[in-house]
Amino acid sequence: MISANLLTLAFFSGGESAQSGPLDVNYGLILWTAVTFIFLLVILAKAAWKPILKSLNERENFIKESLNKADQARLDAEKLIADNKTSLLKAEDEAQKIIEQSREHAEKLKSQILVESKNQAKKMIDDASLEIQRKNAEAFSKLKEQVAGIAVDAAEKILRENLDKEKQIKLVGKYMDDISKN
Amino acid sequence: MWTTDTTVVKDTLQAAAGKQDTGWILHHVLDAHELELPFIGSVSLPQIHLFGLDLSITKHVIFMWIAAAILIFTFIKVTKSYKKSLVPHGITNFVEVLILFVRDEIVKPTIGHGHEKFLPYLLTVFFFILTCNFLGLIPYGSTATGNIAVTATLATISFCVIQIGGMMKNGVFGYFKGLLPHGLPFWLIPIMFVVEILGLFTKPFALAIRLFANMTAGHIVILALLGLIFILKTAMVIPVSIAFALFIYLLEILVALIQAYIFTMLSSLFIGMAYHQEH
Structure with a gap:
């Protein structure tokens, strides 16, 4: 250090002639400058530069991190929104499908019930008409029996009572009335 | 340099009275064994002579100490404020701008990788x-x-710092080898080696002369402009002198900033050149 100082001095102390000029070098001042500066450098490096630069770096890192975090959060939120939208669409689709399905089902059920009831009604009508026919036939056969019985009775009475033609007609008429009254 | 006006007048009158020398200008530029204080006047400083060296505490030593004290006080305050909170307040705000300027605009671009070691x-x-x-x-x-x-x-x-930085990175031998450009014809090597070694010394020499000349010249010009009043012996020149002196003074504020910047910038550049020799 001192030898370097002396080396530099060799350059600067050339024009020394007057008792004091701006280019004169005061050796003591060189020493004082070196001592002061190195003292200052050591103190500031220890007490100031190290913690200040550390704090500045810390703050820069903090800002960088915060920005990154904010960016990440924004991306996440966007993703979330997109997810929500798709799931909403999906749910709507599903609901639509369910409604469609149930409508179809109901339609099917309705037509089925309709057909069934129609069939049943038809069957009931058929049954009823069959029953009517049967009853009719039964009634007719009973009537036939009765008419035959009455006719036999009437013939018996006619045969018993010797009747003339007039009386016969009257009788027949009378019996006919009876029949019709019955 | 705006030392007491009375001193200027006294010196100027002395100069005008007989000798006609320019010593009164240099008197305010040069170092001195006394300190001029407001209201008190001149105060003699102790003169110390040790081991054949003049180790006197001169005016410039006192002002270097004042500068050192201001810096230590300010930066310890700033450090404390950073410990309190990472958000700068007051003087920290101002100092932080300068620190970041030195770090991001001067040291980082000129040294690049590994600049942290030279930052303090x-x-x-x-x-x-x-x-x-x-x-x-x-x-x-x-x-x-x-x-x-x-x-x-x-x-x-x-x-x-430049040499030690270069040698620590590249090794002592590697550093001197790296001074020479690649692909040099072998007979040029001794010549170029001498030239490069000389170049190592001219760089700081230029640094020293530039700072000294810039800081001295402004003061000499201001004093010369004010001295014009007494040399021409007319009051007519006073407005002109004052206006020009004020202009130079404002210029000096700029020069004070620029010279600090240039000294740091060039030191940093030379450190970068010694540290990364590969180009």
Whole structure:
């Protein structure tokens, strides 16, 4: 250090002639400058530069991190929104499908019930008409029996009572009335 | 350099009375064994002579100490404020701008990778020169950086930092080998080696002369402009002198900033060149 100082001095102390000029070098001042500066450098490096630069770096890192975090959060939120939208669409689709399905089902059920009831009604009508026919036939056969019985009775009475033609007609008429009254 | 007006007048009258020398200008630029204080006047400083060296505490030594004290006080305050909160307040805000300027605009681009090691030195140099420059601009102040012994010492320290930085990165032999450009014809090597070694010394030499000349010239010009009044012996020139002196003074504020910047910038550049020799 001192030898370097002396080396530099060799350059600067050339024009020394007057008792004091701006280019004169005061050796003591060189020493004082070196001592002061190195003292200052050591103190500031220890007490100031190290913690200040550390704090500045810390703050820069903090800002960088915060920005990154904010960016990440924004991306996440966007993703979330997109997810929500798709799931909403999906749910709507599903609901639509369910409604469609149930409508179809109901339609099917309705037509089925309709057909069934129609069939049943038809069957009931058929049954009823069959029953009517049967009853009719039964009634007719009973009537036939009765008419035959009455006719036999009437013939018996006619045969018993010797009747003339007039009386016969009257009788027949009378019996006919009876029949019709019955 | 705006030392007491009465002193200027007294010196000027003496100069006008007989000798007609220019000593009164240099008297305010040069170092001195007394300190001029407001209201008190001249105060003699102790003169110390040790081991055949004049180790007197001169005016410039006092102003370097004032600069050092201001810097230590300010930066310890700033450090405390950073410990309290990472958000800068008050003076921290102002100082932080300068620190970040030195770090991001000067040191990082010129040294690049590995600049952290040199940051404390370059920051100290920047703030020390800046404070010394501005102390010369206040009344009763004196510019320590306008003394060639001071700038030469600062340049020598820069020189040491440059060489040691280069040698620590590339090794002592590798550093000197790296001084020579690649692909040099072998007979040119001795010549180029001498040229490059000389180049190592001219760089800090230029640093020292530049700072010294810039800080001295402004003061000499201001004093010369004011001296014009007494040399021409007319009051007519007073407005012109004052206006020009004020202009130069404003220019000096700019120069004070620029010289601190340039010294730091060039030191940083040379460190970068010694540290990364591959180009």
